[in-house]
Amino acid sequence: MKITFTNTAYVHTRERLVLNKGRWNKRLALQVRVGIIEHPDGVVLIDAGYSPEAISAPGRSPMLRAYSWAFSPELLPDGDPIEALSQMGYTADDVKAIILTHFHVDHISALARFPNARLIACQQTFENVRTRSIWANIHRGIFPEFLPNDMTVRLENVFDKPQVNGPLGLGLVYDIFEDNRILAIRLPGHAEGHFGLCFPQLERPMLYAADVQWVTAALTRGPIGYPGRLVAEDPHAQRESTAKVAGFARAGGDVLLCHTPEMTAYDRKPNT
Numbered sequence: 001m002k003i004t005f006t007n008t009a010y011v012h013t014r015e016r017l018v019l020n021k022g023r024w025n026k027r028l029a030l031q032v033r034v035g036i037i038e039h040p041d042g043v044v045l046i047d048a049g050y051s052p053e054a055i056s057a058p059g060r061s062p063m064l065r066a067y068s069w070a071f072s073p074e075l076l077p078d079g080d081p082i083e084a085l086s087q088m089g090y091t092a093d094d095v096k097a098i099i100l101t102h103f104h105v106d107h108i109s110a111l112a113r114f115p116n117a118r119l120i121a122c123q124q125t126f127e128n129v130r131t132r133s134i135w136a137n138i139h140r141g142i143f144p145e146f147l148p149n150d151m152t153v154r155l156e157n158v159f160d161k162p163q164v165n166g167p168l169g170l171g172l173v174y175d176i177f178e179d180n181r182i183l184a185i186r187l188p189g190h191a192e193g194h195f196g197l198c199f200p201q202l203e204r205p206m207l208y209a210a211d212v213q214w215v216t217a218a219l220t221r222g223p224i225g226y227p228g229r230l231v232a233e234d235p236h237a238q239r240e241s242t243a244k245v246a247g248f249a250r251a252g253g254d255v256l257l258c259h260t261p262e263m264t265a266y267d268r269k270p271n272t
């Protein structure tokens, strides 16, 4: 099983906003990764990334326009998941499932491109999104306009999957396809229902910790201050989740984050 990440966009920010004691004058280009897993049963995506649907498409809601203006993501057409899949010899129809680590806009905006994929996510979060006001959702960085109308029938609750013990001290995890290849682990704090994915069968077990932090250095640098911490749903839980991920790395595991700027061994080089 091979795992490749494609970068759908850059989000430009300053180090101080994402790293404790970071520099205000250091500019960072955060990546917005989508994972492409070549699983024996078919292609599985991790999240859906930023896309023109969120950034430039006509018909977007006024609040979405304001949101994308504020963050000004720089879309990378070559990193678009459909383009990356095509360069790997696949089409959207080959995508059997999409695992949604959480519902923030930069993780779900391209979902409409994959109308046949099973969707694996936190059911409780989906119910919360459906039942609260649009303002309460936007306040949390969630734009329900990106969730497909048939999500209720396509959604599988990740936390209903069988529980097993994860490697390197992770504790209880959820075996998504019941084959010990992709294990979901609760990492609360950044967003409602946020979870990471562990791949125990790689030569060196890897934990994709999604948005537990934005940059790798933050795993060991202590909690960020204001205003960066305002983004977290639950800063205390985020500290505990961060410590768990840092412990996995100390035990010898490989850790990858969605947004960290540096290239990793799992990242696809554009046009290759």
Ligand SMILES: [Zn+2]
Pocket (backbone or CB within 6 Å): 102, 104, 190, 191, 211
């Ligand atoms: Zn997020």
